Amino acid sequence: MNVQFPYAKHLQESIIEEFILESDVMRSMMKVVHEVAQYDVNVLLMGESGTGKEMLAKIIHMQSPRAGTPFVPVNCGVLSGLMFEDKLFGHEKGAFTGAIRQEKGCFEMADKGTLFLDEVSEVPLENQVDFLRVLEDFRFLRIGGSEFIDVDVRIVSATNKDFKDQVKKGLFREDLFYRLHVVPIYIPPLRERKMAIPRMVDHFLNRLATNYKKPGLQVRSEVIDIFCRYDWPGNVRELKNLLERVFIMNDDDVMAIEHLPSDFLWHFRDPPRLMDLEEVRRAAETKAILDVLYRVGGDKERAAKILRISPRTLRYKLNKYDIKVDRMGEPVAAEKGG
Numbered sequence: 461m462n463v464q465f466p467y468a469k470h471l472q473e474s475i476i477e478e479f480i481l482e483s484d485v486m487r488s489m490m491k492v493v494h495e496v497a498q499y500d501v502n503v504l505l506m507g508e509s510g511t512g513k514e515m516l517a518k519i520i521h522m523q524s525p526r527a528g529t530p531f532v533p534v535n536c537g538v539l540s541g542l543m544f545e546d547k548l549f550g551h552e553k554g555a556f557t558g559a560i561r562q563e564k565g566c567f568e569m570a571d572k573g574t575l576f577l578d579e580v581s582e583v584p585l586e587n588q589v590d591f592l593r594v595l596e597d598f599r600f601l602r603i604g605g606s607e608f609i610d611v612d613v614r615i616v617s618a619t620n621k622d623f624k625d626q627v628k629k630g631l632f633r634e635d636l637f638y639r640l641h642v643v644p645i646y647i648p649p650l651r652e653r654k655m656a657i658p659r660m661v662d663h664f665l666n667r668l669a670t671n672y673k674k675p676g677l678q679v680r681s682e683v684i685d686i687f688c689r690y691d692w693p694g695n696v697r698e699l700k701n702l703l704e705r706v707f708i709m710n711d712d713d714v715m716a717i718e719h720l721p722s723d724f725l726w727h728f729r730d731p732p733r734l735m736d737l738e739e740v741r742r743a744a745e746t747k748a749i750l751d752v753l754y755r756v757g758g759d760k761e762r763a764a765k766i767l768r769i770s771p772r773t774l775r776y777k778l779n780k781y782d783i784k785v786d787r788m789g790e791p792v793a794a795e796k797g798g
C-alpha cells in the first residue's frame with residue numbers, strides 16, 4: 461500500500477514552490493487551492509492526465525491542518541466489486557479464501573489524514589451506493605467484519621473525464637457526484653498555458669542535473685520555440701518525461717533541435733503542401749502531356765490526338781507550362797526524371 465507518511469516541514473514548503481504557475485489562470489486556481497485547503501470540504505480536481513492533479517492534491521493536504529498526517533492515494537479505475545471494497549475498506553481474517561489475516565483498507569490508513577481518490581469517475585456502478593454511504597457517515601465494516609469502524613478522513617478526488625457526461629449516461633450516480641463535487645477545481649491543459657513552458661523546462665532541467673549529478677544544459681531558443689508549437693497531449697508529464705530522456709542521452713552542454721528524439725520531431729514534419737486549383741491543373745496536365753509525349757516518342761500530332769486537344773492547344777500548353785522534351789519525347793532539363 462502506497463501510504464505516504466508525514467512530510468517534513470521543508471518538503472511541505474518545497475512541493476508548493478515546485479508547482480509552476482506562470483499564468484493568471486493558474487494563479488487564481490492556486491488561490492482557490494489555498495483557501496479550500498484550510499477546511500475539510502470535498503474537493504474535486506478536474507483536468508486532463510498529466511496536468512498536475514495529484515501534485516495539487518498533495519499541496520492541498522500539506523496546506524491543510526492535516527499536514528502532518530498520512531496522504532493516501534488510491535486509483536479507483538482499476539478495481540471493481542469485492543476487490544474495490546477490499547482496497548477501500550479492508551477485510552477481517554478469514555473473510556474470503558486467501559484472507560489469512562486482517563487487513564486495513566485505504567479509508568483506515570488515511571484516518572486523520574487525506575484520502576486521494578484518483579480517477580474517481582471510474583468507481584464501478586455496483587460499488588457506488590456503499591461508497592456514498594461511507595462518504596456521508598465515515599463509518600463502515602471491513603469485509604467479513606461485524607463492528608463498525610469510524611474514521612476521520614479528508615477527501616480529495618480527481619478525474620480526467622467529463623464527469624457530468626458520465627452522470628448523464630447513467631454510469632455515475634448523481635448523488636455521489638454531488639457529494640464529491642462540493643468544490644470543483646479545473647486545471648487547464650498545458651497547451652492553454654504555453655507561457656509556462658520556458659520556466660518548466662528550466663525547472664525540470666535543474667532538477668535533473670541535481671538528481672543525476674550531471675552538468676546542466678543550455679537550452680537553445682529554437683528548442684523552446686518548437687516546444688511552444690507543440691500541443692502536449694500528455695501535458696506536464698509528457699514535457700517532464702521528454703526532458704528526462706533528452707537529458708540522459710545528451711552528452712553536449714547544449715540542447716538543440718538535433719538532440720530531440722525523432723519520434724518527437726515527427727510531429728513537426730511538413731504537411732503536404734496546399735495547392736490552389738490552378739496549380740493542381742498545372743501539375744496534372746504537365747504530367748499527362750509528358751507521359752503521352754514520351755509514349756509516342758515526341759510526336760506532337762499523335763500526342764494531341766491522344767490527349768483530344770488540337771495541336772495548337774498542345775503547343776500553347778507546352779509553352780504555358782514551360783514543358784520541354786527532346787526529339788525522342790524525353791523531358792529535358794528541370795523536368796527530367798520528374
Ligand SMILES: Nc1ncnc2c1ncn2[C@@H]1O[C@H](COP(=O)(O)OP(=O)(O)O)[C@@H](O)[C@H]1O
Pocket residue numbers: 478479480481507508509510511512513514515516696697700
Ligand atoms: N505546474 C507544475 N509544476 C511542476 N511540475 C508539475 C506541474 N504540473 C505537473 N507537474 C509534474 O508533472 C507530473 C504529472 O503530474 P500529476 O500530478 O501526476 O498529474 P495528473 O495527476 O493530473 O495526471 C508529475 O511529475 C508532476 O510533478
Ligand SMILES: [Mg+2]
Pocket residue numbers: 510513514578
Ligand atoms: Mg494522475
